[in-house]
Amino acid sequence: MKARIWGARGSLPVALSHKQIRAKLVTALEGAIGRDLDTPEKVASYIDDDLGFDISGTYGGNSSCVEVEVWDAAATHEHIIFDLGSGARPLAGAKLARYGPGKPQTYHVFMSHLHWDHIMGFPFFTPAYIPGNRIIIYGCHKELETAFRRQQEPISFPVGFHQLGATIEFVQMEPGVPLQLRDVTVTAKLQLHAGDSYGYRIEHGGKALVYSTDSEHKLDNAAERLAFVEFFRDADLVIFDAMYSLADSISVKADWGHSSNVVGVELCQLAGVQKLCLFHHEPIYDDAQISRVLAETRRYAEITGEAPLAIVSAYDGMELDL
Amino acid sequence: MELQPTQEGRASVLSPTGRIDHAHADAFKLALDPHLAACTKDGTALVLDFSGVDYISSIGLRALMVAIKQVKPQGGRMVLAALRPLVLEVFTISRFDMLFEIFPDRAAAVAAVGGAA
Numbered sequence: 001m002k003a004r005i006w007g008a009r010g011s012l013p014v015a016l017s018h019k020q021i022r023a024k025l026v027t028a029l030e031g032a033i034g035r036d037l038d039t040p041e042k043v044a045s046y047i048d049d050d051l052g053f054d055i056s057g058t059y060g061g062n063s064s065c066v067e068v069e070v071w072d073a074a075a076t077h078e079h080i081i082f083d084l085g086s087g088a089r090p091l092a093g094a095k096l097a098r099y100g101p102g103k104p105q106t107y108h109v110f111m112s113h114l115h116w117d118h119i120m121g122f123p124f125f126t127p128a129y130i131p132g133n134r135i136i137i138y139g140c141h142k143e144l145e146t147a148f149r150r151q152q153e154p155i156s157f158p159v160g161f162h163q164l165g166a167t168i169e170f171v172q173m174e175p176g177v178p179l180q181l182r183d184v185t186v187t188a189k190l191q192l193h194a195g196d197s198y199g200y201r202i203e204h205g206g207k208a209l210v211y212s213t214d215s216e217h218k219l220d221n222a223a224e225r226l227a228f229v230e231f232f233r234d235a236d237l238v239i240f241d242a243m244y245s246l247a248d249s250i251s252v253k254a255d256w257g258h259s260s261n262v263v264g265v266e267l268c269q270l271a272g273v274q275k276l277c278l279f280h281h282e283p284i285y286d287d288a289q290i291s292r293v294l295a296e297t298r299r300y301a302e303i304t305g306e307a308p309l310a311i312v313s314a315y316d317g318m319e320l321d322l
Numbered sequence: 323m324e325l326q327p328t329q330e331g332r333a334s335v336l337s338p339t340g341r342i343d344h345a346h347a348d349a350f351k352l353a354l355d356p357h358l359a360a361c362t363k364d365g366t367a368l369v370l371d372f373s374g375v376d377y378i379s380s381i382g383l384r385a386l387m388v389a390i391k392q393v394k395p396q397g398g399r400m401v402l403a404a405l406r407p408l409v410l411e412v413f414t415i416s417r418f419d420m421l422f423e424i425f426p427d428r429a430a431a432v433a434a435v436g437g438a439a
Contacts (some may be wrong), residue, residue, distance in 0.1 A: 219380055219381050246417065247416055247417035247418050266379060299411065300411075300412065303412060305377070
């Protein structure tokens with residue numbers, strides 16, 4: 001199983017500004033002074049090994065979209081996706097580049113919820129325009145189909161949903177009731193978020209991945225904490241909404257429907273999770289801030305004295321092998 | 323949890339000990355609650371001497387948040403003192419260091435709230 005992050009940003013897509021790019025260049029070039037970077041190999045090593053990711057790269061700005069590859073990509077034309085934020089656009093481009101428009105594909109899409117940042121990529125999801133493709137959208141919200149049709153009404157978008165060439169189906173799921181997709185099992189769980197959201201646990205070949213975004217955790221609700229520990233139990237990877245600091249999430253941003261890195265660590269350690277992926281980054285955070293949060297989160301996992309936990313921070317284009 | 327309250331001028335000093343985690347946060351909150359009503363503008367100031375606290379988790383931090391939310395509208399002042407390095411790191415990581423006045427030691431905290439130095 002492999003997870004591929006196409007959109008890691010929360011709430012609103014963002015882009016690097018020219019000032020931010022210039023600052024990265026200045027830092028990188030100043031750091032190169034006196035290093036005799038006179039071969040491509042030395043340059044590559046400097047970029048990859050010596051510069052931090054917040055300087056050499058970027059966590060990216062597309063909103064929530066994660067692909068989970070469970071089947072041999074050469075032998076199947078079926079794909080599993082969580083959410084259709086703006087990251088769905090580059091995902092679509094990658095699929096078209098690989099398979100071309102002449103080879104029909106099936107996309108199984110599981111929706112955490114129907115807020116803009118999680119559906120806004122669909123009108124730009126080019127496979128939806130190509131006859132022969134099949135797109136099956138799963139979710140627990142009764143308004144699933146309405147949300148997708150509504151965002152392509154004329155007042156908001158020039159191409160109506162009814163004009164899409166692919167076959168598009170909607171499948172209503174029930175939380176706690178496993179859905180079987182060939183040899184893959186997907187189970188949804190209700191989460192605390194305005195209008196409800198749902199986390200998904202996907203299991204295949206002895207591996208388990210949990211996608212849990214847009215989910216607030218009330219610290220005084222012991223029963224719900226235990227329920228999430230069970231949902232996360234022994235997962236190889238948990239992709240977790242770590243949008244806010246703990247302080248913000250339980251004070252000024254309480255009831256905003258998001259969680260923190262600290263709670264992510266605690267739940268994952270209680271559940272015996274292998275790897276935690278910080279996700280749904282706060283749009284006002286720059287790369288340096290996200291890197292700082294990552295370093296602090298790793299440190300917190302050490303301080304707790306609980307089970308070892310690998311921690312990464314999601315970036316657009318990241319691939320995680322399970 | 324026994325907080326061993328002592329009065330130092332107008333400051334009431336409370337001294338929790340051990341881990342304030344999921345197993346002990348309720349006991350900490352229960353022990354802290356009775357001291358909050360008197361923490362007002364003209365009443366007692368609270369100094370939480372954390373020198374005996376080994377670790378605090380999110381649920382323990384929440385108990386502090388609930389306490390400060392009660393105290394502030396009363397015009398009261400509740401401060402923390404003598405956090406061990408690991409506990410101070412937890413405050414920094416969680417950004418609770420931005421929500422609380424934290425003093426390096428008990429004497430400085432007591433002096434700051436107008437108690438005996």
